Amino acid sequence: MAALSLVIGNYNYSSWSLRPWALLRHLGLEFSERRLTLDTPGFAAAVAQYSAAGRVPVLLDGELAIWDSLAIIEYASELAGGRGWPAERSARAVARAVAAEMHSGFAALRNEYPMNIRARGRRVPLTEPLRQSIARIDALWTDCRRRHGAAGPWLFGTYSAADAMFLPVAFRFQTYGSDGLGPEARAYAAAAVADPVIAPWVRAAEAETEVIEYSEIGRPTG
């Protein structure tokens, strides 16, 4: 049995769970999954077994419980000998800034475009804060791809934590449309959601039957 265990929420909806899961998979670290169902009466008691913060993801390594996506990503990278961040120091510093910007920012995008991996063809009003979030993501992805595209298909050439942090955003563009993204950012988002390494997560999201109504916004009307 794998020593590491990742406590996650619903595959379809839990964007914070997806981030470290994707990096653990890319690093080739073995881990088991413990899935809790978000937005149910039993969730609070279930997650309290693992974390007093009351949120997923949580990474368990023996007695150690790490309860935040970015902290899990850093721990996973340490276990993998520093892989998961660019090897070159200045690229690594920028990748950390990119990942941290996602972790602490983009509130409008997170609220107005809830991750809903199964859904397609959803449309929600483009508020000014949402437009600004999308413009910032477009600029960030385009700049990274122009600088590092020659080294590989990911934001910093080879796969890094920055890609894992932005993977749920790529799924959001698949659900709500990618208006506002330029060609490089669109191509990056399309490649990110088609990444074979994360395909098992997508299959699990498609097989789930729970519906969290507040995340099911933007259905076509009429």
Ligand SMILES: N[C@@H](CCC(=O)N[C@@H](CS)C(=O)NCC(=O)O)C(=O)O
């Ligand atoms: N900053 C945290 C955020 C974690 C988070 O908000 N997780 C959501 C699921 S995606 C959650 O556990 N929600 C349950 C709740 O708030 O009751 C992280 O990066 O791990």
